[in-house]
Amino acid sequence: MTTAAIDARGLGKDFGALRALDRLDLEVRDGEFFGLLGPNGAGKTTTVHLLATLLAPSRGTARVAGRDVVREGLAVRRSIGLVFQETALDRDLTVAENLRFAARLWSLPARVARPRIDALLRQFELLERRDDPVRTLSGGMRRAADVARGILHEPSILFLDEPTAGLDPRARRSLWERIRGLRAASGLTVLLTTHYVEEAEPCDRVAVLDHGRLAALGTPAELKRAAGAGSLEEVFLAHTGHRLAESDGG
Amino acid sequence: MRAVYGIVAREFVRFLRQRGRVLASIGRPFVWLVFAGAGFAAVFAGRNEIDYRVYMAPGLLGMVVMFGSLLAALSTVTDREAGVLRMVLVAPIRRRTIAFGKALGATLLGTAQAIVVAAILLPFVHLRPTLAGALLGLVAVVLSGLAMGALGLVLAASIRSIENFAGVMNFVVFPMLFLSGALYPVRHLGPVLRAAACVNPLAYGVDLLKHALLGGWARAGYGGELPVPLDCAALVLFAIVGLAVAALLLGREGGVTRTAFRERR
Numbered sequence: 478m479t480t481a482a483i484d485a486r487g488l489g490k491d492f493g494a495l496r497a498l499d500r501l502d503l504e505v506r507d508g509e510f511f512g513l514l515g516p517n518g519a520g521k522t523t524t525v526h527l528l529a530t531l532l533a534p535s536r537g538t539a540r541v542a543g544r545d546v547v548r549e550g551l552a553v554r555r556s557i558g559l560v561f562q563e564t565a566l567d568r569d570l571t572v573a574e575n576l577r578f579a580a581r582l583w584s585l586p587a588r589v590a591r592p593r594i595d596a597l598l599r600q601f602e603l604l605e606r607r608d609d610p611v612r613t614l615s616g617g618m619r620r621a622a623d624v625a626r627g628i629l630h631e632p633s634i635l636f637l638d639e640p641t642a643g644l645d646p647r648a649r650r651s652l653w654e655r656i657r658g659l660r661a662a663s664g665l666t667v668l669l670t671t672h673y674v675e676e677a678e679p680c681d682r683v684a685v686l687d688h689g690r691l692a693a694l695g696t697p698a699e700l701k702r703a704a705g706a707g708s709l710e711e712v713f714l715a716h717t718g719h720r721l722a723e724s725d726g727g
Numbered sequence: 728m729r730a731v732y733g734i735v736a737r738e739f740v741r742f743l744r745q746r747g748r749v750l751a752s753i754g755r756p757f758v759w760l761v762f763a764g765a766g767f768a769a770v771f772a773g774r775n776e777i778d779y780r781v782y783m784a785p786g787l788l789g790m791v792v793m794f795g796s797l798l799a800a801l802s803t804v805t806d807r808e809a810g811v812l813r814m815v816l817v818a819p820i821r822r823r824t825i826a827f828g829k830a831l832g833a834t835l836l837g838t839a840q841a842i843v844v845a846a847i848l849l850p851f852v853h854l855r856p857t858l859a860g861a862l863l864g865l866v867a868v869v870l871s872g873l874a875m876g877a878l879g880l881v882l883a884a885s886i887r888s889i890e891n892f893a894g895v896m897n898f899v900v901f902p903m904l905f906l907s908g909a910l911y912p913v914r915h916l917g918p919v920l921r922a923a924a925c926v927n928p929l930a931y932g933v934d935l936l937k938h939a940l941l942g943g944w945a946r947a948g949y950g951g952e953l954p955v956p957l958d959c960a961a962l963v964l965f966a967i968v969g970l971a972v973a974a975l976l977l978g979r980e981g982g983v984t985r986t987a988f989r990e991r992r
Contacts, residue, residue, distance in 0.1 A: 529817060555819040565813040567806075569741055581733025582818035626814065 480543075482507045482634050482666040483528060487537030489689075490523050497523040499689040500537060505668055505682075507633075510660060512677035513670040514709075515686035516717050521670035522562065524686070525638050528668075529559050542633055555583075558632035560623050562639045568612035572603055572622050575611060576629060583630040590629075597625040601655065617648025624652070628659065634666040635659075641673060653679075674710040683709070685716045692716040730820045734828030738799055738836055752795055752840045756787040756848060763910065776947040780852045785936035786909025788864070789871060791844045793903065793929055796837030796872040800879025803829055804889050822978035826880055830970055833876030834869060841868045849940075856940050863955070864939035870962035871932030877969025878928065884976035907933045914952065928965040931958045 483505035490498045498520040505511045513521050526532040528541050530550040539546045542556035566575045573594065580590035598604045601621040611619060620640065627635060637656070641649040653676070659665055669680065677683045678697055685693040685700075693700055693716050700712045742748060760780060768779035806812040815825055845864070849856065856864060882895055906913060906920060907929040913921060924930045935958040938951030945951070951958070 531816060551819050551821070554817060557817075559817045561810070561813050563810050563813075565810050565817075567737070567741070567811040568809060569744060570737070574737075574740060578733050578737050579814060579818075581729050581736070582815060582820060584729045584819075586729075 480507050481505065481540070482509065483511075483539070483541050483668065485524075485528065485537065485539040488524070488527060488534055488539050489536040490520075490527055490532060491535045496689055498527070501686075501691055503684060503691070503694075505666060508664045508666055509681045510679065511666075511668045512680035512683040513668060513686060514672065514674060514677050514683055514713055515670075515692075516672055519686040519717070520689040521686055522638055523689075525559070525636050525668070525670060529557055529636060530554055555630075556633050558627035558630065558635040560620075560627040560635070560637050560640050562642060564611070564619055564623055566611045566619065566622060566626065569610055571608045571610055572598070572614070573607040575622065576626060579626045579629050585630060593629060593631075597629060600658075601625045615648070617644055617651065620644060620648065620652060621655070624655065628665075631663075632665075634668065637667060637669045639670055639672070641671070641676065674708075674713045677709055685713060687717045730818065730824060731828040731831060734815070734825070735832040735835060738802075738829075738832030739839075741802070742799070742836055748798075752791065753844060753847075755794065756791055756844050759783070759787060759790070760848070760852075767910065777941075777944050777949050778852070781854055782941070782944075782949055783910065784848060784852050784854050785864075785940045786907065786933050787848060788841050788845055788868065788940075789907060789909055789929055789933040789936055790904060791841045792837040792868050792871045792932065793875050793900070794837075795840040796833040796875035797879040797882075797900065799833035799836045800829055800876045801883050801892070801895070803880060803883035804886060804892075807883075808889060823974040826970060826974040826977050829880055830873065830876040830966075830973070833879060834872035837872035837875060838865075838868050841872075854940060857942070860939045860942060864936055866959070867932055867935035867939055867962075870935070870959060870966070871929065874928040874932065874962045874965040874969065877966045877973055880973035881969055881976065884973055903927050903929045906930060908937070908952075909933050912948075912952075928962060931961040931965075934958050935962070 481504050483503065485501050485503040488498065488501045488503070489496070501524060513524060515521050523532065527534050528539055528546060530546050530553050533547065541553045544552040544556070546553050567578065570578065576594045576597070577590065580594065598607050601624070603618060603622060603625070606614060606618060611622065614622065624640070641652060644652065656667065660667060669676070671677060680697060682694065682696050683700060684691055693703070693712065695703065697709055701707065701709065704712045704715045706712045706715060760783060764780045764783055771779045803812070806815070882899065886895065902923070906924040906927045908924070913924045913930065916924070931953070934951045934953050935955065937949070938955055938958070941950045
């Protein structure tokens with residue numbers, strides 16, 4: 478029996494006159510690997526920030542890990558991990574200091590945090606760089622450290638907001654191997670946003686957002702069949718094609 | 728509370744790692760002592776009730792706390808720009824806990840700097856406070872640090888980027904310093920500036936420090952001028968109001984989160 482990890486109903490957000498997210502109905506099942514596809518400005522990051530309680534919805538409701546994002550923000554934040562588009566680490570602190578800082582923010586006692594940090598550093602191949610300031614790390618390593626920070630408190634739901642933006646192909650591949658390993662080991666629910674269409678192929682289900690609206694939803698196979706397309710990229714283009722030119726590079 | 732400890736610990740690690748900031752905070756009062764001290768001492772020469780460098784000492788300690796705590800609290804702006812504030816905001820802690828942690832870190836950092844500077848400065852100008860004076864001085868430093876930290880948070884939540892920093896220095900830090908009584912008694916100023924000094928938190932901190940350190944010169948008119956309880960009450964009031972406003976501004980979605988998230992939509 479599966480329960481909903483994320484359940485959004487009519488969720489929307491305006492920034493002044495700009496309607497960033499219209500009315501989103503979205504259900505992500507427990508343990509699911511869910512992809513949120515869309516060009517830049519489609520509302521992907523707004524959706525993630527609404528679900529992570531960092532923004533207050535203008536309309537609609539959402540429950541994350543069974544808790545309401547407006548009324549139970551603290552409980553929601555306790556259950557989720559969020560890896561931001563841009564690093565959320567302190568560049569002047571070392572990798573280990575950043576993870577220790579995060580452990581304290583999440584109220585992990587030192588005796589729990591210490592072995593966990595060591596294990597994550599090993600798993601993410603950062604052991605040799607643990608005492609180096611984050612600013613000296615390569616983009617790929619920094620991203621790995623960001624993900625390690627995001628899962629340090631063992632969340633049940635992990636949000637990855639364009640996690641591979643700006644990474645070279647090798648770093649991108651090793652990041653995906655790590656995410657796969659994490660999901661296999663813990664049954665973690667993952668909500669991924671990306672505009673690299675091929676990254677959504679291994680997702681259980683994919684939603685295509687465009688102009689703050691849900692344009693398509695289904696498994697990659699279903700979406701391809703419905704659009705009469707051979708690849709997810711064609712699906713993406715079919716639903717958002719008119720915008721692709723503007724969203725280049727990002 | 729582990730989160731508050733984490734925020735405070737990070738402030739200290741960052742401070743100690745920035746060697747330039749450490750040197751500036753320790754060296755700044757001595758630069759003032761040598762350069763401003765020499766000039767003012769010459770002007771004051773002939774009225775030998777008090778050595779001007781002794782007169783400056785409480786004000787210089789107030790200045791150390793002001794820079795120490797204000798700059799630490801203002802680092803919230805760089806936290807926001809560098810992105811580390813995102814990590815703090817997505818953690819399961821309340822916005823007001825973040826504000827409290829930042830203010831506490833700023834207070835302790837300013838206090839630590841003032842203690843280090845006092846240990847060098849006071850023997851240097853041959854000022855030996857009594858035990859009661861030293862304790863009152865510590866109270867003055869902690870309360871000033873809290874008020875300055877709260878003010879720094881309010882400023883940090885109000886300004887958009889670190890580029891407004893020069894504005895803060897020109898229109899907040901320098902007027903506050905010159906109207907604090909750190910360099911000359913405020914009572915000789917005109918009514919407008921005297922009124923401005925009344926709403927200057929640093930003025931109460933420096934006055935309290937004068938009570939603590941210049942008790943021996945009180946009769947000559949160089950000690951603290953306001954009653955000690957009034958100084959303390961004013962500083963506590965500034966701290967409470969500042970923290971409340973800061974928590975409000977930080978808690979507001981468009982406050983800190985605006986630059987951290989909105990433009991990244």
